[in-house]
Amino acid sequence: MNAVARHLHHDAAPTKPKIGFEGVDVAYPTPEGGRIPVVSEASFAVGKGEFVSIVGPSGCGKSTVLRVLSGLLAHEKGTVRINGRSLEENRERIGFMFQRDTLLPWASVADNIRIGAELANIAHERRDARVAELIGFLRLSGFEKHRPHQLSGGMRQRVALGRLLAFEPHIYLLDEPFGALDAQTKIAMGRELLRVWSEYKRSVIFVTHDIEEAVTLSDRVLVMSPRPGHIVRDIAVDLPRPRDPKQLRKDARFADLVDAIWSELDAGH
Ligand SMILES: Nc1ncnc2c1ncn2[C@@H]1O[C@H](COP(=O)(O)OP(=O)(O)OP(=O)(O)O)[C@@H](O)[C@H]1O
Incomplete structure (x- = not known):
């Protein structure tokens, strides 16, 4: 064989x-x-x-x-x-990600990622550090305050991935x-x-x-x-x-x- x-x-x-x-x-x-x-x-x-x-x-x-x-x-x-x-x-905890990003258009990059941590009830004192860590990891530094429409498609997907990671799923x-x-x-x-x-x-x-x-x-x-x-x-x-x-x-x-x-x-x- x-x-x-x-x-x-x-x-x-x-x-x-x-x-x-x-x-x-x-x-x-x-x-x-x-x-x-x-x-x-x-x-x-x-x-x-x-x-x-x-x-x-x-x-x-x-x-x-x-x-x-x-x-x-x-x-x-x-x-x-x-x-x-x-x-x-x-x-x-099951985390989902789709082909089209489903970011909140009115929220900043940092806030869109933070939502993941909030949904997962990550301890308050860990949330800011986690969001900052993910922004660095996903090479979004300098764009924390940008809104989704100010980003490229690839960057928006990185934010969506950041939100998913902030949710800390057991299953993706x-x-x-x-x-x-x-x-x-x-x-x-x-x-x-x-x-x-x-x-x-x-x-x-x-x-x-x-x-x-x-x-x-x-x-x-x-x-x-x-x-x-x-x-x-x-x-x-x-x-x-x-x-x-x-x-x-x-x-x-x-x-x-x-x-x-x-x-x-x-x-x-
Ligand atoms: N809400 C729905 N109501 C009725 N039929 C649906 C619904 N959602 C999907 N379908 C049908 O079920 C079938 C399977 O859909 P599904 O989205 O799971 O396929 P898929 O393999 O992911 O397709 P693709 O590769 O094109 O994304 C399709 O024929 C679709 O038309």
């Missing part, structure tokens, strides 16, 4: 999953009063500190999976567990967070995210259309079938870390993994 075939046959679920999806179905109501199945028999697990990406054709249900995990949307069948508890009993659900950014900023943001992730080792689910981004960032890439989506492949990315996105692109193993994922998507299942 060659390296790619071994990757493709990797199906091992982590022993004690932080996030567990087992035979989950999700449907949306139609205007006519029917139901349209969007996710069908989806099963996967994410271990503590794992970085897992989900890729799949447009409309296959990737965002829907994140919505279920966030508690915004009920599933119809199957089991969803976070740290062994049902969603109703979940005690983990990221829905194409860098999808609207140019290639260079996207790579820079990915690097920032890996820096945070390697420091805190939180569990991450990262939805993306960008296969190279998924391979660069992840421990595993889950490939979904077309709608109603389920996980058709669980591909381990055993490239050494820390990873330099530019160097990785010259690595034959990286190219093999990207090709293997493309083949899965082309197969259409």
